[in-house]
Amino acid sequence: MMISGVLIANRGEIALRIARTCKELGIRTVAVYSTEDRDSAVVSYADEAVRIGPASAKHSYLNIPAIVEAALRTGVRAVHPGYGFLSEDPDFARVCRDAGLTFVGPAAEVIARLGDKIAARALMAENAIPMLPGSRSPVDSVEDACEIADSIGFPLVVKAAAGGGGRGMGVVGDRADLAAVFSRTQSRAQELFGDARVFVERYLPEGRHVEVQVLVDGFGNALHLGERDCSTQRRHQKLIEETPAPGIPEQVRAGMQEAAVLGATAAGYRGAATFEFLLAPDGTFAFLEVNCRLQVEHPVTEMATGVDLVREQLLIADGQPLSLHQEDLAARGCSVECRINAEDPERGFVPTPGTLAEFDVPGGPFVRVDTHGYPGYRVPSSYDPLLAKLVVWGCSREDALRRMDRCLADFRISGPGVRTNSAFLREVIGHPAFRAGRYSTAVVDDVFRARENGAALASRPPADPITAERKGSVP
């Protein structure tokens, strides 16, 4: 291994997860942290830790000069960006390269091209990868949008070229709303990304979100590690992910996997990539976007294939050829991940930062918990509320879901003001449509509505004196 030290330009569970693999590979680790994260687990776990800024991410985890300076002064040769923050920022990849540091990810030019959704669509279309009907270039005016709408029909979606992950998009149900949604998405795109370019695409409300994990080395060897179904979302935030995607015909699965490998090769990709597809109820699939980084939900693929994706990323970045072969890769059984967030489902999922008095992680066979939490840890208010990723494996989907339900019940997290979505996740897992594997985002909406309509009432302790008295006077 040429890479002797890695700076981890991230925080929370993913920073710790990357550091663990580095340790197994004998790579020295350098953590960076903000003042708010000084008690974070990775700070003590890493071989070195450098405080790079205050709580605000803009001045710490998004502060390119500070991170590169920390890498240079600690003498590491490589930087792993994790997910989020700077992981898909072509400028960061470029600055690292210019400073003589190996960026663990694709080249800056590839990130820039795939990050531009219009350019990415054009590239995939050139390679005959299935695409939803829509515009092939930026749509500048409402008139142009109307013209395209005539050919593709409604509903459709207006998306920002620089958007992704559900940010900067607007759904149009019928012609009457087109002008308003179009202008709103344009100005929102300008505001969010400093890039007002948008495009128009057919919208599939019943579509499922299925993504394929790909690895490509620097020698043109590419392979896939199966797919993940990430359809269980709440407001475009993934809640539960699983592999394999349930109930998909084999040829559809194979078609998506083939398209992802083809697309990654065509893009000149190097490293770990995720190709997102929309799967229609009729079994057709369409390219959505490429994520040029490790995904939050990568552990489900690791559990089913036995491949450590961070290890592969580091080996590829080190200039080594892939040692894996497609024919040797076989996903076994079923793996599911639940994202445990510090948030309150009963108050519109508001984040609930605070100190963890109790943090008791579930265990048992085929259970993996990726977390930076520990008893006494103060969940900061400055970052996203992801507290733990609970991942289980089972020899069948039913087996895995039973195990997940048990683990969610076993996971004890409490503290003043702290709430989690564990109980909500159990309800989703137990929902008949989810159990049957016929699901979309509608399942989450259904559970959410059921809760709002008084499900919370049923969970009240019956002996509560106020409740008992109150009952008589409720209108």
Next chain:
Amino acid sequence: MTHQSADEPVPAEESAQPRPAPDALALGGLLEEACRQAARFLTEASRAPRAIRIRVGEVSFDAEWADSDGPDAAASASPPPVNGAATQRGAPEAGSVAAPEAVVVSPSVGVYYEAPEPAADPFVREGDLVRAGAQVAIVEVMKLMVPVVAEREGRIAEVLKKNGDSVEYGEQLFVLEPGAGDD
């Protein structure tokens, strides 16, 4: 739901079902009544609750009290070693050398320089008096020279870093003795 035990918060939940929503006046009256009942519950409870929630329609009020020997004690805990990890690291916190208000800290991660140029005199030496806003050092971040300024007036009691040292964000550079401006 997690298991209920004696150590669990005592949920004292007040809930009403305003569907269809009652008018604001009725809701106000309901809220008032709920608060009165909650207050009564608090005074009559055999032991102090750890948590209380009052909810009327869309409005909810949550309060939780930390255990005197429970979460508070845990709050000051440092992270346990993560499966065989090393000791606590990181920049020394303000307070380990002097009171936080009496130090000058680094505005960025980078390299500390005591003088404007290699051969020049340092900005300050021990014993020097500095005014609020005076430059006392430079921190270089990727070829960018970031000035370090004293936020308050005082005497440089101690220079903590050597020229060319690596520093972190918030790391202490000088100890400033306040109230020394009278001589």
